Amino acid sequence: MEHKTINLKLKVWRQSNTNAKGDFVTYEVSNISTEMSFLEMFDVLNERLIQEGKDPIAFDHDCREGICGMCSMYINGRAHGPWKGTTTCQLHMRAFKDGETITVEPWRAQAFPVIKDLSVNRSAFDRIQQAGGYVSVNTGNAQDGNALPIEKDKADAAFAAAACIGCGACVAACKNSSAMLFTSAKISQYALLPQGEPERKTRVLNMVAQMDKEGFGACTNTGACEAECPKEISISNIARLNREYLSAQLSL
Secondary structure, X not given: OOOOEEEEXXXXXXXXXXXXXXXXXXXXXXXXXXXXXXXXXXXXXXXHHHHOOOOOOOOOOOOOOOOOOOOOOEEOOEEOOOOOOOOHHHOEHHHOOOOOEEEEEOOOOOOOOEEEOOEEXXXXXXXXXXXXXXXXXXXXXXXXXOOOOOOHHHHHHHHHHHOOOOOOHHHHHOOOOEOHHHHHHHHHHHHOOHHHOOOHHHHHHHHHHHHHHOOOEOOOOOOHHHXXXXXXXXXXXXXXXXXXHHXXXXXX
């Protein structure tokens, strides 16, 4: 079966380092298979740039299976592109039309400074996680899975929150660059389970404090974060974070 090919014009953000002034550079790519992923299309372009003696476009990627969250690109005004519940590496070129112009940018947030081109520093998420996204456990053999009975609805909700891959699409989509969806998902996955009880109050206080320290904006409940999240994390987690935070504050 012969695959369809398309020709495209790409407007790509180029920025040599964090402190440099960036700008859009236009590239034309031809004979791109519609079965290629978006990252494979960039690989083709970068191979051409290298052959021409030019600097290839820097972008983050790792698993290319939609589970690591590295492939953070803002494509035609949407985080990870036009497909819902999809990371950039899972986005295929059949999502675009022949002759279309595609604008590609990095995440735009004060807390996510550009490293180079489309690659941004998302270590702010790591520091939020380190502030409280863990549980206390005894060393030794793994505990039996049925030792702690957990209600199915809570287990399901915790599992759904834990699906967050920390890609930062929620921040990129939010008009305030808020990290509330990410932080609330990391708090919710433990708040719903008995294993998370020992650090329950300090966890939410420390993680929210770190989130604010990193310079993320406030949440105004527009829902853009949930709409653009590749794992479709629910904003109900933000409501849970607010309840957890208020409870922790009142217990001080």
